[in-house]
Amino acid sequence: MNGGSPRVAFFPDAYFEIDGVANTSRHFEAFARERGLPFFMVYAGPRNEVTTVGSVTRVQLRRGLASFPLDRGHRYDLLFQRYRRRLIPLIREFNPDVIQITGPTDVGTLGAMIAYKLRIPLAATWQTNLPLYARSRMSRAVSFLPDSLSRRLADAAELWSSRATTRFYKWPQLLFAPNPDLVQTLKTATGKPCFLMSHSVDTELFNPKFRDRQGGPFRIGYVGRLTPEKNVRWLANLEEMLVRKGHRDFEIVIVGDGAERSWLGKHMQRAQFTGVLTGEKLSRAFANMDVLAFPSQTETFGLVVLEALASGVPAVVTAVGGPKFTVQPGETGFVVNNLEEFCNCVEVLLTQPDRLCLMRGAAREHALSTSWAKIFEGMYYAYRESLHPTEEVVGNGILDAVNT
Numbered sequence: 001m002n003g004g005s006p007r008v009a010f011f012p013d014a015y016f017e018i019d020g021v022a023n024t025s026r027h028f029e030a031f032a033r034e035r036g037l038p039f040f041m042v043y044a045g046p047r048n049e050v051t052t053v054g055s056v057t058r059v060q061l062r063r064g065l066a067s068f069p070l071d072r073g074h075r076y077d078l079l080f081q082r083y084r085r086r087l088i089p090l091i092r093e094f095n096p097d098v099i100q101i102t103g104p105t106d107v108g109t110l111g112a113m114i115a116y117k118l119r120i121p122l123a124a125t126w127q128t129n130l131p132l133y134a135r136s137r138m139s140r141a142v143s144f145l146p147d148s149l150s151r152r153l154a155d156a157a158e159l160w161s162s163r164a165t166t167r168f169y170k171w172p173q174l175l176f177a178p179n180p181d182l183v184q185t186l187k188t189a190t191g192k193p194c195f196l197m198s199h200s201v202d203t204e205l206f207n208p209k210f211r212d213r214q215g216g217p218f219r220i221g222y223v224g225r226l227t228p229e230k231n232v233r234w235l236a237n238l239e240e241m242l243v244r245k246g247h248r249d250f251e252i253v254i255v256g257d258g259a260e261r262s263w264l265g266k267h268m269q270r271a272q273f274t275g276v277l278t279g280e281k282l283s284r285a286f287a288n289m290d291v292l293a294f295p296s297q298t299e300t301f302g303l304v305v306l307e308a309l310a311s312g313v314p315a316v317v318t319a320v321g322g323p324k325f326t327v328q329p330g331e332t333g334f335v336v337n338n339l340e341e342f343c344n345c346v347e348v349l350l351t352q353p354d355r356l357c358l359m360r361g362a363a364r365e366h367a368l369s370t371s372w373a374k375i376f377e378g379m380y381y382a383y384r385e386s387l388h389p390t391e392e393v394v395g396n397g398i399l400d401a402v403n404t
Helices: 020-035 080-094 106-118 130-141 147-168 180-190 233-244 261-267 279-287 303-310 339-351 353-368 372-387 395-402
Strands: 008-011 039-045 049-053 056-062 067-071 074-077 098-101 122-125 174-177 194-196 218-223 250-255 271-275 291-294 315-318 333-336
Touching: 008 020, 008 106, 020 039, 020 056, 020 303, 020 372, 039 080, 039 106, 056 080, 080 106, 098 106, 106 122, 122 372, 130 147, 174 180, 174 372, 180 194, 194 372, 218 279, 218 303, 218 339, 233 250, 233 261, 233 291, 233 339, 250 279, 261 271, 279 303, 291 303, 291 339, 303 315, 303 353, 315 339, 333 339, 339 353
Parallel strands: 008 039, 008 098, 039 056, 098 122, 122 174, 174 194, 218 250, 218 291, 250 271, 291 315, 315 333
Antiparallel strands: 049 056, 067 074
């Protein structure tokens, strides 16, 4: 590095897709471009092309006939390694100090193999809790079997996925994770240094100024994929409980799409399905909510929770996963342990407008305190110190100082 900024080659799992990984990837690229940092990015897209804008070179690669859907918005190409020979000369020319990947997908595996081939230090972020995804999807797939058998199959899916994922994350020299629990888990499982990489939000795009509702029923919102691992069937339970308690003046707006859309449509009477929204339409959808009900138990961070807070919308989240670190219980929302608490906390905000008003202000203030620039500065600091450690700052505490 010769005292300059690390030269980073970035292989993100997602870029065009609508999810937290893609959003973070776009912000990482923008940070490098605005700072004039040498940045080489490889990602999957609709065509093959190489473009350079300022200090950033982007290589887009098209998935082929060997690809298959992971869900409605994500695919995996079994033969994505075919691009290795094409990329190696470009990577050699760029001469990165580190290759950064975001997970064990086709793109991430390609980056890991090139790092191994060229003996370039490898860094990886844990963005998706694959073991819990595997458990959730297996549970839903075998739900027709006796409970004891379905639980054993779900346990096995989680166990084998955990082993495979841990094996993959032993390859990199440096790891990042989006919440403190995962930082400690990865440190223990891999023996590698792992640092906290949190998230921020565009507080102009997600902003209470987009609220244009004047009165109307209390609006409960959900934003995200409608898939089993998101635990979205709790939304139907929530509707049933509120009606059973005599509440009628509410509606549930569900933003997103996925395999559970049909089931939810059949089991909910007060739900409005908008499909996938982006841009200002998404901003207005958030701002017009009164509370975000986010039942997922597989999130490593849960960026939509921070987007809701930025929009002045408190959130009710589960105590499993990353969102519990984003919500300040009793101030910007609630963190719950089970379905009953989930429903009760939504009911609190439905029936206590003064408390809801206070939480709306606190939610916005918390979102304003976050910063993408600070997060990515911390990553670059970790690259420098991990690749060329100094006597003053070594070991696993590098980003602890940066992020405080």
